[in-house]
Amino acid sequence: MDSRVYTLALSTGIAVPCLVAGNPSGRPLLLLHAWGESRRSFDRLVPLLTEFRIFAPDLRGHSDADKPAGGYSLVEQAGDASAVLDSLGLASAAVLGSSSGGYVAQQLAVSGPQRVDALILAGAPLTLAGRPAFADEVETLVDPIGEEWVRQSLSWFPLVRPVPPWFVKDRIRDGTRVAAQPSGPASKGCTAPFRPRKAELSMARPSSSGEAMTICWPGATRRSWPVG
Template structure:
């Protein structure tokens, strides 16, 4: 572990207790960070130190992940989005820029559709336009049993090729994230994501939006990202070359710069 963060806990109006960390000037622009399926707020440990104190950043564990409650049910995309709005209520944020990594960006899109006044901006990092269907690795997930095998989690991270050096401690922390999730949560979150109606098919996102995509991503292809950008009026797509699906893991410095520029541009 290369950090000493001590998350706080808050009980949401949806009945779930989640953990979170916050930093920066409380009067600054609020930014809420949403991690991917199978991860935790710890995935932002390399990004957070790179953000200026003028931004009020809050990273939360989503239900079933990290140190959050792990109920038996409540893992639809709408459930996860409702938790984000309830979390903002609990920590006193009327609106915020939502930054979602991978499936966290799918959740962010749903919040922007369901609670548009709560979202002052969106940064979608390797976020899908649609997750409909059954991914190739779903069979592996269906076979999971408790306790989760650490070797399986480590192997599952190889689904996504890496093109930059990533510290060993960071990868090990992500393995810890996966081991901490019960098998039924692994399955139910994936099912909830893959059976949801894509948010951009149910309404129009009106929040200013930045889309970040790695050109060597084998999971989300450029056509997917261009369709996502086309579905969000006025959005901007930035391509990170020599980067795969794990943009947050591989390019925290560049992502911090682009996020900071985007947030500062909203108040300019």
């Protein structure tokens, strides 16, 4: 699959790298990664989505993206996602949010529903109400985040099937490259009491067995791809 990483200068004042891959004439799909990860967390998924045009940016404060002191509220992060679409010349796209990236995806759907063709939540809460269980610990972190803490944090997420060692190594690298100081405001932003209007959104989730990713377009037949 042809792919390229572009640096996008966003209207929100930051620059972020963005992977562009897949079918040039396919329907656009924006991938939003979890806290502590990067666009590379989708490396095992992207090759399976050959019929889509994939756009996967590093989010503010992560990996190769700019790491300013502010701008980490949920509304501001959704503003970054909208600015990514602007920079790519896209009026709208389907949006997939992984874990805490699902918070940003949901906020984007609430703030700018005309920009979200479909909403896909992968391991993400279905509501923006409440406080994430990991928030207290994350808010105590200081720069630089140590590799040992990142390794330990991965144990929060039980594996339902084997994961290649290279993928785990990449996630550890991502975790050590997060700007720790903004993590407090970022996690607080994820507790904003907004709820998407489910009747207006088409949402799909991984199967309960964790063996497949399902994407459903409005009015379309449900499709599933095994995650190898």
